[in-house]
Amino acid sequence: MHDIRLRPATPADIELLSYWDTQPHVVASTGDDDVADWAEDIALADDTWEIWIAEEDGRPVGVVQVIDPARERTHYWGDCDEGLRAIDIWIGEEADLGRGIGTQMMRQVLDASFAAPLVTAVLIDPLAANVRAQAFYARLGFAVVGPRRFGTDDCLVMRLERKAWRAVPR
Template identity: 55%
Template sequence: MAGVSVRDATLDDVALLRAWDEEAHVIAADPNDDWQWEEELQRQPDWREMWIAEVDGRPVGFLQIIDPAREDSHYWGDCEPDLRAIDIWIGPADALGKGYGTRMMRLAIDHCFATPEVRAILIDPLARNARARRFYERLGFAFVEERTFGEDRCAVYQLDRRTWEGR
């Protein structure tokens, strides 16, 4: 099985990310967000990382890791320090169901917990997205609450460091 690697997303990825934004499965998972790629990929705040996941040099997905207590839109509201939040998706439809998402998440989780202060990771799939919820639960994320972010009803999940390290 091919390995997944990640690299920083750059302005050169705008067309790719915009194309992925038009994929039916991406729209279904994130129907109401405009990521404003041209602007966001030029910013490099110290509280965020944006990655492109690749398999054998082929881009297959996107990952964003943020510090929700420090991120400037306050999407997560008031958050305690020492947390991270992850956004993830597979871009091309033909890359779905191949295990890439699992490997991407493991890379992201290990990266988050490589910082000793980070005690937990948050994720917020749509509440109605049963497949995504099962995916996160298999990784050890525990359901916290349903919450509305903007126009979207989401299921907030949290993965504690002890749970990840004890798997």
């Protein structure tokens, strides 16, 4: 694997993001409750709802969304404390799974999130059935909070505290 760089998503990415949404490994990890409207999400992106495209040598390979759950417009997480972030991530093409790209993407967004002094912890909500993603997050220091239903989706909430992130070996 080569260098992975994150850049903000633009309207030029809508077609690719929509195509990735049709890939079976993406469909399998997406709940009924969080199907994206990319045109709207990109147009309304701001400091409460960031959408980053990961590129490997200039080729888009994945996407990661970082939201401020207390302030973002959809209120997806319900009432939340200030100082949290919530992340959603996926790799676009099946052939790019398991190459270490996701780990690099997460390290970069977690470093960037915790660079803000007010951020105390980061949340994640994989589907309860997505045990491979849960193992991926656990390796990055996320701890299980517990099951939670979002709409019709059975999820497992996991949380990474600032202290736990500092303790993860690099």
